[in-house]
Amino acid sequence: MTTPRRSLLCIATLALAGVAGCGGTDAPAQQATPSAWRTPELQPPTTPPAAARIAGLPGGRVVAVWATRPGGTPSRLLSAIREADGTWGAPRQVAPREPVPRTGVRVTANRRGQAIASWALWDRPSGAVFAFTQTATMAADGTWGPTQTLSRGTNGLAETGVAHLDDGTAMVVWSGSERRDGSYHPGSKAALRVRGRWQAGRVIGDGQRYQLAAAAVPSTRSIVTTWERFDGNTKRRLMSQTWRSRGGWTPPRAVSGPSDRPQEMTTAANPAGWIIAAWGGGGRGLHIAHRSPTGGWGTPRTLLSSGYLQGLTASLGDDGTAVITATIWRGATRPVRLEAWTVTANGAPSRTVLSRTRIGTGPGNRPSLPSYSSAVNLTAGGGAAVAWAGPTQPQDRSTPVITVTPLDGSAPTTVPTTGDGVVGAIRLTGTRDGAELLEWEVQVLTGNRTETYRASRP
Amino acid sequence: MAADLETRLRLARPADGEPTAEATARALRAFSRRRRGRGRSAVAWVTRTPRGRLLGVAVLLAAGGTGVAATLLPGGGGRATPVSRGAITAEWGPAFAVAPVFPRGQIPKPVAGMDPSGAVLVAWSRGRRIEVRRRPPDGPWGPTTRLSGIGVGTARPEVAFADGGRAAVVVWRERMGGRVIRRVLRLPDGSVAGVIQRRVGTRYVVVARRWSATGGWGPRVQVSPDSSGNRRDMSDLAVLGRPNGAFLIAWPHAGRIQTRTLRADGGLGDPQEVTPPRAGEVSEPVLADRGGTPLVVFAHRERPVWSHDGAVMASAADGPGWEPPVRLGTGLALNERPVVAARGSRILVAWTSRSTGTPMGIVVSEHAGGTWSPQVRISSPRREAYSPGAGFDRAGTAVASWSVGAATQVSTRAPGGAWTAPAGVSRAGLTGAYSPEANPVASTGDGDLVLALGTRGGLRVADWRGGRLGGPVTAAGSTGWQFGYSGIAAAPTGSAALLMTTFSEDGAGISVTIREPAGLGRDKEAG
Numbered sequence: 001m002t003t004p005r006r007s008l009l010c011i012a013t014l015a016l017a018g019v020a021g022c023g024g025t026d027a028p029a030q031q032a033t034p035s036a037w038r039t040p041e042l043q044p045p046t047t048p049p050a051a052a053r054i055a056g057l058p059g060g061r062v063v064a065v066w067a068t069r070p071g072g073t074p075s076r077l078l079s080a081i082r083e084a085d086g087t088w089g090a091p092r093q094v095a096p097r098e099p100v101p102r103t104g105v106r107v108t109a110n111r112r113g114q115a116i117a118s119w120a121l122w123d124r125p126s127g128a129v130f131a132f133t134q135t136a137t138m139a140a141d142g143t144w145g146p147t148q149t150l151s152r153g154t155n156g157l158a159e160t161g162v163a164h165l166d167d168g169t170a171m172v173v174w175s176g177s178e179r180r181d182g183s184y185h186p187g188s189k190a191a192l193r194v195r196g197r198w199q200a201g202r203v204i205g206d207g208q209r210y211q212l213a214a215a216a217v218p219s220t221r222s223i224v225t226t227w228e229r230f231d232g233n234t235k236r237r238l239m240s241q242t243w244r245s246r247g248g249w250t251p252p253r254a255v256s257g258p259s260d261r262p263q264e265m266t267t268a269a270n271p272a273g274w275i276i277a278a279w280g281g282g283g284r285g286l287h288i289a290h291r292s293p294t295g296g297w298g299t300p301r302t303l304l305s306s307g308y309l310q311g312l313t314a315s316l317g318d319d320g321t322a323v324i325t326a327t328i329w330r331g332a333t334r335p336v337r338l339e340a341w342t343v344t345a346n347g348a349p350s351r352t353v354l355s356r357t358r359i360g361t362g363p364g365n366r367p368s369l370p371s372y373s374s375a376v377n378l379t380a381g382g383g384a385a386v387a388w389a390g391p392t393q394p395q396d397r398s399t400p401v402i403t404v405t406p407l408d409g410s411a412p413t414t415v416p417t418t419g420d421g422v423v424g425a426i427r428l429t430g431t432r433d434g435a436e437l438l439e440w441e442v443q444v445l446t447g448n449r450t451e452t453y454r455a456s457r458p
Numbered sequence: 459m460a461a462d463l464e465t466r467l468r469l470a471r472p473a474d475g476e477p478t479a480e481a482t483a484r485a486l487r488a489f490s491r492r493r494r495g496r497g498r499s500a501v502a503w504v505t506r507t508p509r510g511r512l513l514g515v516a517v518l519l520a521a522g523g524t525g526v527a528a529t530l531l532p533g534g535g536g537r538a539t540p541v542s543r544g545a546i547t548a549e550w551g552p553a554f555a556v557a558p559v560f561p562r563g564q565i566p567k568p569v570a571g572m573d574p575s576g577a578v579l580v581a582w583s584r585g586r587r588i589e590v591r592r593r594p595p596d597g598p599w600g601p602t603t604r605l606s607g608i609g610v611g612t613a614r615p616e617v618a619f620a621d622g623g624r625a626a627v628v629v630w631r632e633r634m635g636g637r638v639i640r641r642v643l644r645l646p647d648g649s650v651a652g653v654i655q656r657r658v659g660t661r662y663v664v665v666a667r668r669w670s671a672t673g674g675w676g677p678r679v680q681v682s683p684d685s686s687g688n689r690r691d692m693s694d695l696a697v698l699g700r701p702n703g704a705f706l707i708a709w710p711h712a713g714r715i716q717t718r719t720l721r722a723d724g725g726l727g728d729p730q731e732v733t734p735p736r737a738g739e740v741s742e743p744v745l746a747d748r749g750g751t752p753l754v755v756f757a758h759r760e761r762p763v764w765s766h767d768g769a770v771m772a773s774a775a776d777g778p779g780w781e782p783p784v785r786l787g788t789g790l791a792l793n794e795r796p797v798v799a800a801r802g803s804r805i806l807v808a809w810t811s812r813s814t815g816t817p818m819g820i821v822v823s824e825h826a827g828g829t830w831s832p833q834v835r836i837s838s839p840r841r842e843a844y845s846p847g848a849g850f851d852r853a854g855t856a857v858a859s860w861s862v863g864a865a866t867q868v869s870t871r872a873p874g875g876a877w878t879a880p881a882g883v884s885r886a887g888l889t890g891a892y893s894p895e896a897n898p899v900a901s902t903g904d905g906d907l908v909l910a911l912g913t914r915g916g917l918r919v920a921d922w923r924g925g926r927l928g929g930p931v932t933a934a935g936s937t938g939w940q941f942g943y944s945g946i947a948a949a950p951t952g953s954a955a956l957l958m959t960t961f962s963e964d965g966a967g968i969s970v971t972i973r974e975p976a977g978l979g980r981d982k983e984a985g
Contacts, residue, residue, distance in 0.1 A: 099639040099656030132643050149643040152651045198646040
């Protein structure tokens with residue numbers, strides 16, 4: 001079995017609002033002349049939106065999964081495969097049309113080219129009270145198998161997580177309140193597929209968390225899940241538990257510190273089994289922990305000792321290098337900063353201030369945080385870049401440019417946006433031949449629709 | 459117990475974010491425990507009880523709402539029955555339940571109109587059907603009539619009179635077609651995880667039925683030429699009585715306001731459209747008569763989200779079509795409907811604005827002398843205000859009312875003058891949780907106004923006559939809670955009707971209390 005060289009692992013995220021921090025350095029001065037971006041092109045409606053979840057497949061291909069529900073029609077769950085040259089194939093249906101929305105879509109792939117997706121299916125067209133965790137598996141030839149429901153009605157279910165080992169073993173995790181012992185209890189659950197058969201969901205924690213995650217660790221044939229333990233507002237901790245193909249579940253352990261009380265948490269994993277967890281907020285700064293495929297969780301590290309967070313994202317490269325982005329602020333009179341940290345498992349973090357601005361004034365003369373959209377691209381060679389747009393105040397009608405800032409000190413480049421609208425989700429990825437693809441959504445104000453644009457550079 | 463809990467959770471979020479029966483019951487219990495006699499004046503009550511202010515804001519956020527004047531005003535072209543002016547001193551009668559208690563989970567959204575003779579027509583949507591009930595000036599209430607077909611899925615209706623009350627119309631949006639998707643979800647062990655069943659592919663149309671004094675209810679007429687698959691289209695309707703027994707009907711569709719005339723013979727005129735200069739979503743149309751020319755006022759926002767304030771647009775009829783719309787102002791809060799008052803060629807538009815750099819307040823624009831005035835904020839810049847009302851008296855004085863937390867305030871503007879400082883006239887804000895767009899200032903059609911005012915647990919009414927506001931009188935002792943206001947209508951006869959949504963532990967209902975000249979049959983409703 002070969003391990004194909006992946007040129008990228010990218011997680012595109014929509015980062016909302018953020019404010020000022022202290023210290024840090026601005027984006028480094030220009031050091032090299034990057035190649036120019038080609039003229040952005042409007043993509044056909046069948047193209048995966050920039051907010052679609054993606055996972056890398058062997059051979060430099062990428063699979064994207066997204067849910068659609070235009071105009072109140074039945075929701076569709078679609079997938080498309082991007083070939084190594086960057087061209088998207090035709091969409092395929094992942095699961096049957098449903099009269100209710102799907103949220104929390106996730107997808108991951110193993111080294112055999114199989115992918116597994118998970119999502120939450122609402123119980124009603126709007127304002128779901130209950131939702132059902134569902135999953136489907138894509139074979140290496142791109143065909144999707146039947147949909148499997150994993151949870152009974154779950155109150156508060158919004159996000160799912162999924163992991164996939166090469167032998168087909170898979171885990172889907174979710175959280176919410178489910179009926180147990182005659183009442184409803186918030187908790188996180190995991191369902192395993194072993195030897196082709198899904199098992200009933202198992203309670204792994206008594207907390208409820210949107211940013212729970214599962215990550216496959218091929219070297220040890222294990223799957224690691226993270227979730228939040230919730231013992232009250234002042235006793236929240238990020239927890240982790242491992243399932244091993246030989247030996248079953250290990251006892252859970254705490255990842256975050258006992259006094260962190262995180263308000264924001266996020267995790268990312270790569271196909272090699274690296275995991276990065278980031279948490280913070282509530283004025284208590286930003287903290288991270290790395291988990292290596294063989295060494296387990298490292299000691300938590302502090303990136304910021306104080307400050308408030310919004311739009312916290314984490315991305316992981318093949319070698320475990322992580323990029324954390326967040327909007328940071330420390331009060332209404334301090335500037336808001338969009339910042340990025342490059343973190344290796346053992347090295348010192350490198351911090352880059354991507355943008356700084358003032359807190360704006362919103363409706364009713366109230367302070368209003370500006371919002372940013374951002375996406376991170378990590379290459380196999382260790383390079384990283386952040387594509388970001390903003391700051392956008394609530395009353396803004398358009399976002400003029402998207403800036404791509406390499407985190408190695410190279411000069412940033414800009415891509416003009418098109419149309420009368422605000423940039424939404426951004427996706428920055430690379431192809432096997434080293435080209436960069438920048439895709440973004442524009443929420444068009446005139447007509448209340450969303451368009452997807454794409455620009456590239458060699 | 460588990461089943462009960464599950465049932466409660468599953469019922470916890472009815473469509474469109476309406477408060478649940480449980481939430482209503484909780485509010486009722488909390489209200490019944492609240493002690494009275496706390497306030498001294500409207501302002502003092504607010505000052506001493508910050509919770510009252512919070513409650514008002516919460517209700518506003520939950521319900522929103524301003525009003526439609528035109529649909530409650532007497533129809534155009536009619537002749538008022540001469541009645542002694544002394545009749546206005548008549549007392550308000552007992553509340554009459556025009557509809558039985560609605561099943562739990564169903565919230566009535568009634569509308570009412572009063573013709574120049576004082577006849578009342580109430581319409582509501584109940585269990586996917588439209589029902590109406592009419593009360594002639596001398597009473598008693600007629601039987602309930604179902605206007606819609608079975609299982610067509612109806613939304614809230616609108617009513618209007620024409621030809622001096624000899625013709626009336628009820629319009630509503632009706633659902634057509636679609637199919638039901640039913641999906642049984644099973645867990646890995648084969649047991650049922652749940653069942654999802656929803657109708658998809660539905661189209662919507664605007665339909666109407668005419669009523670005449672001689673022929674009763676006519677056949678159902680599809681008014682909109684096209685159907686729409688967008689649920690937001692045609693959800694807000696407006697109707698205006700026109701001369702010769704015709705009606706003008708307006709609705710939003712695909713980013714435009716469409717209008718069509720329903721003639722006295724039941725035929726339809728050509729559809730017309732009002733197209734905003736910029737694309738976006740239009741909603742909340744209100745029709746008014748500006749000196750014999752129809753005027754449509756509507757909301758326009760480029761994106762239907764909270765952070766995008768709406769613009770208030772107005773367009774006057776230009777022959778068979780409409781003039782390009784004029785932008786009256788901005789800041790219209792989401793899901794709020796502007797209030798329109800008309801007298802002769804003068805028009806007053808009031809709306810709740812939240813983008814003036816101050817707390818949400820009441821903004822007005824006036825049309826006189828052929829031009830629209832710039833928008834002016836008439837409520838205090840320091841306090842949140844909501845639920846505007848507007849009217850003109852016979853001297854041309856503009857009267858505006860609104861609520862500030864736990865008080866109702868009034869401001870007036872004499873012709874050529876300026877708006878007066880707000881004056882508190884009631885000890886509670888006027889909020890209609892389920893019929894929030896009913897203008898609380900009703901015109902009698904001959905120059906007097908009747909104002910609905912809030913009280914803590916009931917409704918009060920005050921008459922504006924001769925340029926002065928009379929003392930408020932209690933028209934309804936209790937609607938179950940203070941948010942039961944649904945509309946007020948008046949006639950030149952001195953008659954007036956107050957429409958209420960009532961709440962009890964058993965469910966919600968619709969009640970009407972009527973004031974009419976002495977001897978016109980109020981005693982027939984006793985019991």
